[in-house]
Amino acid sequence: MKRTQEAFSVLGIFDTPDALIRAIGEVKGKTGHRLEAYTPYPVHGLDRALGYRKSPIGGMVFVMGFIGAVSALVLELWTSGWDYPLVTAGKPVLSWEAFVPILFEITVLFAALAAGLGMLLLLNRLPALRHPMLRTRSMALLTRDRFGLAVESAGEPLDTEALAALLGKAGALEIEVVEPSPARGPASPTALATGLAMILLACLAAAGTTYWGIKLFPRVIPMVHMLDQPRLDPQSGSPFFADGSGMRPPVEGTVSQGAPPYLPRSRQEAEGLVNPLPGTAAVFRRGRAAYDTHCAVCHGLLGNGEGSLTAAYGARPTRLTAGAARELSDGAIYHVIVTGKNAMPPYASDLTEDERWAAVHYVRVLERALDALDTDFQEGAR
Amino acid sequence: MRGNSRQVTMLAGALGLAGVAAAFFFSARERFWINWVLWFLFLLTTGLGSLFLVALEHVVGARWSVPLRRVPETLASLVLPMGAAALVALLSLGTLYPWTSAEGLRDPLVAGKAAWLNEPFFALRVAACVLLWAASYRVLAGGSRRQDRTGDPRFNRRARRFAPLFMVILGLTITVTAFDWISSLEPAWYSDIFGVYVFAGAFLAGLAATTLFALHLRGAGRLDGVGPDHLHNLGGFLFAFTVFWSYIGFAQYMLMWYANIPEEVFWYEARLEGAWGGILLALAVFHFLVPFLVLIPRAVKSDPRVLLRVSLLMLAMHWLDLYWMLFPSIGGAPVFGWPELSFALLFLSGGILWVRRIMDGGATMPVGDPFLREGLEFRL
Numbered sequence: 001m002k003r004t005q006e007a008f009s010v011l012g013i014f015d016t017p018d019a020l021i022r023a024i025g026e027v028k029g030k031t032g033h034r035l036e037a038y039t040p041y042p043v044h045g046l047d048r049a050l051g052y053r054k055s056p057i058g059g060m061v062f063v064m065g066f067i068g069a070v071s072a073l074v075l076e077l078w079t080s081g082w083d084y085p086l087v088t089a090g091k092p093v094l095s096w097e098a099f100v101p102i103l104f105e106i107t108v109l110f111a112a113l114a115a116g117l118g119m120l121l122l123l124n125r126l127p128a129l130r131h132p133m134l135r136t137r138s139m140a141l142l143t144r145d146r147f148g149l150a151v152e153s154a155g156e157p158l159d160t161e162a163l164a165a166l167l168g169k170a171g172a173l174e175i176e177v178v179e180p181s182p183a184r185g186p187a188s189p190t191a192l193a194t195g196l197a198m199i200l201l202a203c204l205a206a207a208g209t210t211y212w213g214i215k216l217f218p219r220v221i222p223m224v225h226m227l228d229q230p231r232l233d234p235q236s237g238s239p240f241f242a243d244g245s246g247m248r249p250p251v252e253g254t255v256s257q258g259a260p261p262y263l264p265r266s267r268q269e270a271e272g273l274v275n276p277l278p279g280t281a282a283v284f285r286r287g288r289a290a291y292d293t294h295c296a297v298c299h300g301l302l303g304n305g306e307g308s309l310t311a312a313y314g315a316r317p318t319r320l321t322a323g324a325a326r327e328l329s330d331g332a333i334y335h336v337i338v339t340g341k342n343a344m345p346p347y348a349s350d351l352t353e354d355e356r357w358a359a360v361h362y363v364r365v366l367e368r369a370l371d372a373l374d375t376d377f378q379e380g381a382r
Numbered sequence: 383m384r385g386n387s388r389q390v391t392m393l394a395g396a397l398g399l400a401g402v403a404a405a406f407f408f409s410a411r412e413r414f415w416i417n418w419v420l421w422f423l424f425l426l427t428t429g430l431g432s433l434f435l436v437a438l439e440h441v442v443g444a445r446w447s448v449p450l451r452r453v454p455e456t457l458a459s460l461v462l463p464m465g466a467a468a469l470v471a472l473l474s475l476g477t478l479y480p481w482t483s484a485e486g487l488r489d490p491l492v493a494g495k496a497a498w499l500n501e502p503f504f505a506l507r508v509a510a511c512v513l514l515w516a517a518s519y520r521v522l523a524g525g526s527r528r529q530d531r532t533g534d535p536r537f538n539r540r541a542r543r544f545a546p547l548f549m550v551i552l553g554l555t556i557t558v559t560a561f562d563w564i565s566s567l568e569p570a571w572y573s574d575i576f577g578v579y580v581f582a583g584a585f586l587a588g589l590a591a592t593t594l595f596a597l598h599l600r601g602a603g604r605l606d607g608v609g610p611d612h613l614h615n616l617g618g619f620l621f622a623f624t625v626f627w628s629y630i631g632f633a634q635y636m637l638m639w640y641a642n643i644p645e646e647v648f649w650y651e652a653r654l655e656g657a658w659g660g661i662l663l664a665l666a667v668f669h670f671l672v673p674f675l676v677l678i679p680r681a682v683k684s685d686p687r688v689l690l691r692v693s694l695l696m697l698a699m700h701w702l703d704l705y706w707m708l709f710p711s712i713g714g715a716p717v718f719g720w721p722e723l724s725f726a727l728l729f730l731s732g733g734i735l736w737v738r739r740i741m742d743g744g745a746t747m748p749v750g751d752p753f754l755r756e757g758l759e760f761r762l
Contacts, residue, residue, distance in 0.1 A: 098636075101636070
């Protein structure tokens, strides 16, 4: 218990930064202990006077900035190029131009956090709530207009009288011997309970404010830029066109590319249509993609009429792989896709002609899969 | 030795003058005038960037830069001869600028701008800009020179009050200069941020020229007391503004790339085609990437040898940037022949001789400034 009586440091107070730097020059080299300066604001030249080595913060920031840049790039390549490729504004999926702003921001974020938190927490070891200096008389002066130079102990005993004389000779106006902090005791149950209660209270306050805030001010939209724009919604009129209608019919006598007009008027007329696509693996894959995207919610992934939507609506979609549906011709299925049937809406605008025929192929595959032949599993079978 | 180097510069200038005269008679008119516009803009933006650096010191009350201030003040004097060169360049309007002809005005996009783009108003704007620059130079740099003799501290207060006004003046005039002299070469094109982009290049050029000139004077023992800490701040400025230039340049490009509007992208289309695309890539690498990476370490920012090289590189890149903006407007692939070389010789040696003459006409530091001592004592 002798250590508690030993001093943490001997502190000299100076009234100008110049006096402090001069004193450092005089004290330095005359004692084997560590020197530390306390100033109310950054003083130019202090690091040089104390002989601090180069700070590692620059290297830390560079490395973190680099990691930030690489993570941003990987994130963007993965999300936009691999996981969820989405064509935006007709640009290629992997457009480096669009990646740059996010790359830049995340690099800056990582670098700034590394600089700020690295300096405060790692290098300065803040918050030093139990630092011995906080219990001294001089601290109030040192955060206002005085400058302190301390000879600090790193566990070894200090010769306080000799050090006080040394600092006094260097021009210190006042000397204070700083006692070490008392040893840390265990946290009291009341303090723990108070802390937990405060966290709970803060959560409740945040939740309550959010809940009632949204209830009371539901129509306050923080940014309206893209909601409020001059655009034409479907079915809305527009004074721009002579007939006052916003939606335009196709130009007379023309057809869209890849979408020739569909001529059959009834299923009977459609019976004669022949699937123009070959039954290759590539076509099956395309048909599967179209089927799984548009048809499977009702008809089921297996074509058994048990899709994920049926439970919600109580509808009874056709079982494509059983009974009467198996007898339908390709043309009849195609006709239903284009024009719809009963509760099923037309899918002509969702699927291109090729996708529709590929989906018809895939329905045949599903039917065949229910009672497949041994030969189907042989290598190279269609 | 110094007299010797002056003679060499004069010889180079005379050679350049002969070449420029020959270019007037023997090369295409467009090529002559586009070179003229390029070179007067190069020195003009360098001077304006330097004057902005001077104003910046007054606005923020910086002390570290007081011992260095005479350097950008002297470089800013380039706006006087280059103002005259801008007035001469008015002769190029009929040759270079399509909006001067009835044919050019047939494009409805250009016709809509006829209220702005017409010869009398253009000449009026140029004259107004030149007057404003000359007046600003007189207040900021002339006042500082007068203070050398009088030591009157009232100058500091006057400069401090005028400097923010100058920043507004510069913001407007450099935007007008960028729109008029550069983007109206292809008058259908427009970009709101273009003035900022030209300003970013101008400030970087001013910084690079200031650093280069300060290193030169310091090497000759004429900036006693300017130490590595002062250089470090210049290096920091250079470092920061390479990023600013790239940020603005990319912001302009990315929005146009995204929106893909024909009257915007045609400008970039012409500047990405073939060898022009290579020049843009060179700008990205040597105007941004290389100086950015080189200037990251702390010790490098105060290393005179590195700063010298980076400053030279930045000035060369500012030239290349202007070349890349201006030359595609006369059509064809990038050219660099004897006319370009002659213009470079004439304007560079002329600029060097002019700046040196101004510098030799007085003290190399603002010796009358009451804050000079504080500036000399500056340590990081």
